[in-house]
Amino acid sequence: MTGERAYRALLFLYPRRFRREYRDPMLQLYRDALRDHSQSWPRLAGDVVMSVPVQHKEAFRTMSTQGKLLTASVVITIAIVAFMAVGGALFALALMLVLAWTLARLLRERDAQPSSGFWWKLSLSGVGVFAAAVLFFGGPWLQSWRDEVPAELGWWSGMFIFCTAIVMIIAGLLSGVVQFASRRRLSH
Amino acid sequence: MAKLATRPQPLPPAVFHLLLALRDGEQHGYALMQRVEQLTEGGVRMGPGTLYGAIKRMLADGLIEETDERPDPALDDQRRRYYRITAAGERACAEEVQRMETLLRNARKSRPKLGHAG
Numbered sequence: 001m002t003g004e005r006a007y008r009a010l011l012f013l014y015p016r017r018f019r020r021e022y023r024d025p026m027l028q029l030y031r032d033a034l035r036d037h038s039q040s041w042p043r044l045a046g047d048v049v050m051s052v053p054v055q056h057k058e059a060f061r062t063m064s065t066q067g068k069l070l071t072a073s074v075v076i077t078i079a080i081v082a083f084m085a086v087g088g089a090l091f092a093l094a095l096m097l098v099l100a101w102t103l104a105r106l107l108r109e110r111d112a113q114p115s116s117g118f119w120w121k122l123s124l125s126g127v128g129v130f131a132a133a134v135l136f137f138g139g140p141w142l143q144s145w146r147d148e149v150p151a152e153l154g155w156w157s158g159m160f161i162f163c164t165a166i167v168m169i170i171a172g173l174l175s176g177v178v179q180f181a182s183r184r185r186l187s188h
Numbered sequence: 189m190a191k192l193a194t195r196p197q198p199l200p201p202a203v204f205h206l207l208l209a210l211r212d213g214e215q216h217g218y219a220l221m222q223r224v225e226q227l228t229e230g231g232v233r234m235g236p237g238t239l240y241g242a243i244k245r246m247l248a249d250g251l252i253e254e255t256d257e258r259p260d261p262a263l264d265d266q267r268r269r270y271y272r273i274t275a276a277g278e279r280a281c282a283e284e285v286q287r288m289e290t291l292l293r294n295a296r297k298s299r300p301k302l303g304h305a306g
Contacts, residue, residue: 014237018244025217025269026236032218038225039233047235054241 003041004030010045013052015059069122069171077160077167123172130165133158199284202242205232207251207273207281214255214272217243243271251277 007030011023033039060071137158199207209215209223221234234242246252252271273281 018241022236022240022244024267026240028267029217029221029236029239033221033236038222039235043233044235047237051235051237051241055237058241058245 003034007041007044007048010048013048014055017059018055072171074164074167077163119172119174119176121172123169123176126165126168126170126172129161129168133161133165198287199280200242200245201232202234202238203246203251204281204284205234206239206242206246207277207284210252210271210273210277211281214257214270216268216270218268220271246277247271249276250274251280 004027008027011019011026014022030044033044034041060068063071137154205224205227206220208227209220212223215223217236217239221236221239225233243252247254251274253274255270255272257270
């Protein structure tokens with residue numbers, strides 16, 4: 001039963017829509033396979049590890065442009081911060097370029113249709129997050145609270161928030177540029 | 189759906205194995221997993237994630253369909269889902285077999301010893 005609970009927990013790694021549709025049959029199959037000893041637990045867990053990225057890729061492919069942009073932004077922001085932790089600023093800079101390239105590519109897809117106000121809402125949200133972070137980390141009124149937070153944790157959370165803000169601004173502006181360009185193309 | 193009909197491409201191995209397994213008649217997930225293992229003489233053992241990932245794709249492409257019919261309702265768990273191959277699935281499967289036969293024939297022509305190891 002513990003094994004089934006662990007397998008059930010592993011199923012949370014799949015995209016929500018896939019999980020909603022196939023969680024029950026997958027659990028049934030898991031029970032059948034273990035009952036007949038046709039597959040071992042590590043093998044079944046390995047199958048989850050192998051098939052989860054495929055399903056996420058599939059889910060990403062069928063997402064709306066906004067969803068794609070936001071997902072790519074969040075994933076790459078996490079990667080940027082993680083790389084800064086292990087590899088330094090050069091890796092982070094390289095990832096920023098990957099991000100810009102990924103976003104531009106997503107927006108150039110033939111069926112990319114960012115809604116009209118999306119770019120400025122996203123950019124403005126990024127500016128808002130940036131301003132809030134500056135006030136929070138630089139303002140004098142939260143000094144006592146900041147002193148209680150371990151320096152390491154404070155630095156990394158600060159980095160994460162700043163990176164998120166920058167990524168949102170970049171994504172928003174790129175979105176705007178692509179929208180502007182596609183409008184011009186349509187009008188000619 | 190139309191994509192497969194107008195531009196035949198090699199099928200992903202998991203999809204091809206499942207189509208072959210479903211040519212024997214409608215089956216549920218676990219039976220399919222076992223049938224694929226049988227067909228490949230133990231060479232391919234699909235896990236639930238791979239199996240249902242392929243099933244989802246095949247349903248979307250119209251190669252298979254879910255069916256409410258049960259071979260023997262008294263003996264079977266009502267929660268199981270059964271699948272059957274569609275006409276498009278049969279066509280795609282036949283095209284893949286044809287493609288493989290051509291490939292094999294050409295491979296044997298160019299290197300006569302292929303397939304006669306030992």
